[in-house]
Amino acid sequence: MARSTPSTGKRTRLQRGVVVLSVLLLLAALVMVLVLSHRVTQQFEGRRWTLPARVYAQPIDLYVGQPLSAARLGEELEGLGYLEVAEPDRPGTFRRRGDALRVHVREFRFPDERQAARELSLRFSGDLITELRDARGEDVPIARLDPLLIGSIFPIHGEDRLVVSPEEVPPLLPAALIAVEDRKFESHHGVNPLAILRALFVNVRAGQVEQGGSTLTQQLVKSYFLDSRRTLRRKAEEAVMAVILDARFEKADIMNAYINEIYLGQDGRRAVHGFGLASQFYFGKPLAELDLPEIAMLVAVVRGPSYYDPRRHPKRTLERRNLVLRLLAEQDVVSPEEAEQAAGAPLGVIAAGGRIGGYYPAFLDLVRRQLRRDYEESDLTEAGLTVFSTLDPLLQRAAEAALQEELKRLDGSARKAAHGLEGVVIATAPQTGAVLALVGGRRSGFDGFNRALDARRPIGSLAKPMVYLAALESGRFTPASLVADEAVDLELPNGDRWKPENFDRKRYGNVTLVRGLAQSLNLATVNLGLDVGLGRVAAAFEQLGLAEAPPKLPSMLLGATNLTPIEVAQMYNTIANGGFRAPLRAVRAVLAEDGQALKSPELEVSEAVSPEALFALDRMMIEVMERGTGRTARKSLPSGLVVAGKTGTSNDYRDSWFAGFSGSHLIVTWVGHDDNRPTGLTGTTGGLAVWSRLMSSVPTSSFEPLQPDSVDLRWIDYYSGRETSPYCNGSAVSMAFAPDTPLATSEACPPGAGAGSAGDSELLPEESALDQPADGPVDVPGDAPPDGEAAPPAEAVIP
């Protein structure tokens, strides 16, 4: 026994060591479990109680006289996931026969009323709706389609999924997921060891991974942490977390989380998570409307969204979908007949890109920022709000296309500096300030730097209308007033000398205000601005809607002020809206989850500028498009369409802007490099090209500013400012004046002179011959830019 004492002691020490170690290990394990538990619970709770605000586009209104063709409406319906059928007898279907269209509109809760599902029949004549009736054949004055869902405000992954509530999930989907992915879902405790063993066996025998043994819960956990490492440790952690989730939450909640979380495909850079978005991505319609073969396909895709990509590998995906259908029949989820019939259906996947409900992160960003004025972030991401936005999907798509095509064209030009440019497009409805489209970069689906809202760039000659407006408002100038387009040499407060030049380095002597603006003459504008006073010009920026007046420096007159495109849009919207400021808004209404209307930005207007001065400015800005720096747009615009606007080029051609409007659209465009390199483009060759491509591709109306009672329109000579007759020659312009404004009379061609033997018809060809040297084709790369603003890069215009 005595011998055993030391060994006993040794063993005791060993035992003690083992016990201590075990306790430590146990503690460590416990800590790990607690940590994992905390992590997974936080994730799950965070998602489970999250019902992000859903954002809808503006719905399409249907009424007699609406400019919409049957073909276009058909496209829009397909975009909304409506199915073309022989007999539109259920919501979400339509039938088109030439100029007749019948549609069964879906039920939808609009902010002003709940619209019941109903059948409508329409007739068209060309591009107009000429008849709108209900199922009983009675005339309907106005109806609307359910709006396009454009995204949700989701806190974690950006705005990239359409969360569905359990009521919106067809019961077949969870049943199919259980049957295919996890038969014991209802009974296991988060993991299913038997399934793992079976999968192991199958896979070893097949020599490849054929079956997964993960439960839905494990897959959910894996998706939460998006870690693709397939280490044993990861697997163990996932298993522990699955067990924890299962212990703490209801199966139904786990299933719902799974349906909203799981990865189902890739749309360019955008990961498609959740069945709600996947349904839009693959079929272009809401999850609730999917039929058996479609649901079976989504369940098939779960197993490997890139391996079973129905667009790239349709055959493989079809085979797996039919396997899913067989499994469903075997497990009595559906009848064998149903499964067999479904197996005969094509995949029915829509073309990529078009119909994902639209993904407009730049616009959603604006929606979110505007809502943040009235709502907490958590209200937006959790409270299940419904947001009705002002987005016009047709215009948005056209804006994206216009920008991409023009930038691509410039990529291909010989002008190296113009390769790889970025751009912005903002479109509004001037009267109400509704933002209809907003593109924040050439990759419009990219949720990154939002140039439309955040890029601060010098506005160049976009500042000039403010100078002329201040001059007109002062009462000391009229459009016919002469101002000296002569050398400017100023000593700045810091001792520097400022000597701006005209774009073509010429001096034009005394020019009319209308000409100074139309041709964007720098010297005339600076002399005018200095005469009017920098304070008045700065005030004009504020009147038009800029939150803070720019610093009162002379260089402000030529647009050295840095502004964001949305700020420019706000100011020009006031010009386009007859001097009434309407705060730009991206949201029309917000509803609580229970349908209660909540606070949202309201339509507001305020008279910001004297209507007389603004009307005079409007007429001058029309001349920018007719005979000034904007006239190259004429080549692409419909011939009868009246538009007004202004080009802008910043110093050294770093920024190419255009801001212009028709009667129903204000469009602001910017083109430039993110790193502020020169682009070699004037406002004409960059911004205006995008602008006119867009303006000519959308239905719009002429800009017809209403003449205030207290203003007279009179014909003056564009060059001399003298009153003249519209019939004399090509230089008569119709401008606005206060009543009884004294005007010098043109001697050569006084008012009242008629058209003569050398009338219009003979005049035209000669003048177009004259026109040649001034207006070189803008599209020729390397060409000197046409009449524009800003000095050549050699010498800076703006200090």
Next chain:
Amino acid sequence: MTRPLLLLALLTLSACSVEPFRPDPEPGRLPPPGPATDGGAGPALSTPAEDVVVQADPERSVEPPPPPVLEPAPRERPKRPQATLSPASRALVTQASTQRKKGDLPGAAVTLDRAMRIEPNNPLLWIEMGRLRMDQRNYAQAENMGRKALAMAVGDDATQSQAWDLIAQSLRARGRNVEAQAALEKARTASPR
């Protein structure tokens, strides 16, 4: 440079030295619109030609001293037909009134907003929106809607009268009775008897 200048001078001369008289456009107003098919073509487009060369003319502004000022033309305001609502907006205005009566002011605002999307330049809709703002006790905006309607209803006395009436109400609601009285007076004078 000389050739275009010469041409220009010739053209100007030939164009202006001629006698046959065409009726002058109404003084202070736009010239007669183009053919009916040319819908929406504004005044700027009906000027005879595109443009003359910009660079060719700096000397042009140096002309003999200005001739005597012309007699101002009599200022006759053309009338415009009274604004009416399209059937679609009329239906929406009716719906909005129902909503207002039921006290659903946010709903009415959304309905009118929708009508404005269809006819943004119809002053009657802006007057309706102003009346709704009165219900919402947003008197300043009620007045602004009235002023917007006024600007849109130039030449349409009946509609301007309604707008003035709205403005008068919004002023009275803010206790600005003298201004309200003046606005009411304008409503009365504008109103066609």
